[in-house]
Amino acid sequence: MGELISEHGRTYAEEAGIQLKDAPQPLYRLLLMAVLLSARIRGSIALATVRALHEAGLRDPRRMAGADWQERVDALGRGGYRRYDERTATQLGDGAELLLERWGGDLRHLREEADGDVSALRRLLQEIPGIGPAGADIFLREVQRVWPEVAPYLDDKALSGAERLGLPKDPEKLAALAEDTEPAVLAAALVRAALDKEMAQEVQRHAG
Structure with a gap:
């Protein structure tokens, strides 16, 4: 995360x-x-x-x-x-x-x-x-x-980014995982993962 x-x-x-x-x-x-x-x-x-x-x-x-x-x-x-x-x-x-x-x-x-x-x-x-x-x-x-x-507003697009990253598809769980991160910042990052498969794979590689 x-x-x-x-x-x-x-x-x-x-x-x-x-x-x-x-x-x-x-x-x-x-x-x-x-x-x-x-x-x-x-x-x-x-x-x-x-x-x-x-x-x-x-x-x-x-x-x-x-x-x-x-x-x-x-x-x-x-x-x-x-x-x-x-x-x-x-x-x-x-x-x-x-x-x-x-x-x-x-x-x-x-x-x-x-x-x-x-x-x-x-x-x-x-x-x-x-x-x-x-x-x-x-x-x-x-x-x-x-x-x-x-807040926390994580729509279907953001949640599909979470799924691509292997994260929970639940807004409350995601907000808890993100700790002090603003929900708007979390949402933007997840949407980018939904829109960019290569970026999501790179994040997963670094996380692993």
Whole structure:
């Protein structure tokens, strides 16, 4: 477990350049990351596109909704996100408008509506255009760092990584094995193991 965490325990938010805090802008950027990562596109491109949207000034729902469609397409293209750029540009605009209308542009209000119920939180997230079950799981795996009621959140993808590594497929047992490791860090490392068979084999070799 130590090898896994030390070598592969960087959260995806960190990799995308998001300094995650319980504040509107970083939470919105995390939501954008969840939308982009949940498409069938290389993770490195999705994370580069999170940074490109930020550099284009599309870093909160008001600015995203205020941008025209072509501005969003162009920003997605600069990140290399070309395969789904037109559909995603529409989803990002529609999602920003929904966030503004329903939650005042602040995902903390969505959290309040869920009232500590993680299943409700997952369901509410999926009402946002571009967020399906996979996107909701990505958001929740990362947001547990600042929303403690979510932890430990280890979804099917993280648990498949645990299985590949020969670890228990039980969130509580995994959290106990990881000791003082943050659940978000553990989840990110396990997801990387699920996505990268060679990496998982290397971790197992070192552990053995």
